[in-house]
Amino acid sequence: MFSGAQISLYPMADDFVDVIMSALGALDPYRDQLRIETDDVSTLLVGPPEVLFRAMRDLFSAAARTGTHCVFSATISRGCPGESDDAICTSSHFDGPLAPLAERQESALAAVRKAPDMDVFAVGQLSLYVLGQGNHMDEIYGCIDFLKQSGTFDKSKHFATKLKGDTGALFATLEQAFCHFGPPEGHVTIDLTVSANSPSAR
Structure with a gap:
C-alpha cells in the first residue's frame, strides 16, 4: 500500500518565508518515518497515515501559532494503482477485512475522542473520494455520518464538508475519515484545505 500527501502551506504575511521555514522544524520528529520531497510547488510526504496526519497537524x-493567517492545502491518497507499494507506508490501519460500517464509525469516533489538544483553532473543508468501488456512495455517506458525530463538524457545503475545532481533533478526524472509509486495499483520496487566523472570521 502506498500512502502520502502533496502539501502546500501559505502564510498570508510579508515574512512568509520565515513562517514556513520555522514551521518546518515541526517535521523533524517524523523525518525518519516519512519520505519527504520538496519542490517549488509542494512538498510530498510519504508514510503511514498515523505518522502522515500527525506531521501535517504539527x-x-x-x-498558525505565529498568529499569521495561514492556509494549508493537501491532496492525500492511499492505494493509488499507479503507485508502487512502499514499505515505509506499512500501517495497522489496513489489517484484516473491511469491518461493518457502524463498527468503523464507532472506532473512528473513539480515536477522535483521544486526540491531543494542540491549543490551535482552525477551520477546514474536505472532500473524500472512494475510487473504483461500486458502493462508493455508501462509504461516503458513512463517512459524512461519522463527521457529523465527530465534534468537529461545522456544516455541509457543495462538494465538501466543513470542519472546525482544535487542530488535534481536526486532524484526528481527517485521519479516521481517510483510513476507515473505503476498503483497506482500495484507492481513497482526500482534497483538503485548512485555515487559521483568517480575518474573515472577525
Whole structure:
C-alpha cells in the first residue's frame, strides 16, 4: 500500500518565508518515518497515515501559532494503482477485512475522542473520494455520518464538508475519515484545505 500527501502551506504575511521555514522544524520528529520531497510547488510526504496526519497537524499548528493567517492545502491518497507499494507506508490501519460500517464509525469516533489538544483553532473543508468501488456512495455517506458525530463538524457545503475545532481533533478526524472509509486495499483520496487566523472570521 502506498500512502502520502502533496502539501502546500501559505502564510498570508510579508515574512512568509520565515513562517514556513520555522514551521518546518515541526517535521523533524517524523523525518525518519516519512519520505519527504520538496519542490517549488509542494512538498510530498510519504508514510503511514498515523505518522502522515500527525506531521501535517504539527506543521500547520506551528505556522498558525505565529498568529499569521495561514492556509494549508493537501491532496492525500492511499492505494493509488499507479503507485508502487512502499514499505515505509506499512500501517495497522489496513489489517484484516473491511469491518461493518457502524463498527468503523464507532472506532473512528473513539480515536477522535483521544486526540491531543494542540491549543490551535482552525477551520477546514474536505472532500473524500472512494475510487473504483461500486458502493462508493455508501462509504461516503458513512463517512459524512461519522463527521457529523465527530465534534468537529461545522456544516455541509457543495462538494465538501466543513470542519472546525482544535487542530488535534481536526486532524484526528481527517485521519479516521481517510483510513476507515473505503476498503483497506482500495484507492481513497482526500482534497483538503485548512485555515487559521483568517480575518474573515472577525
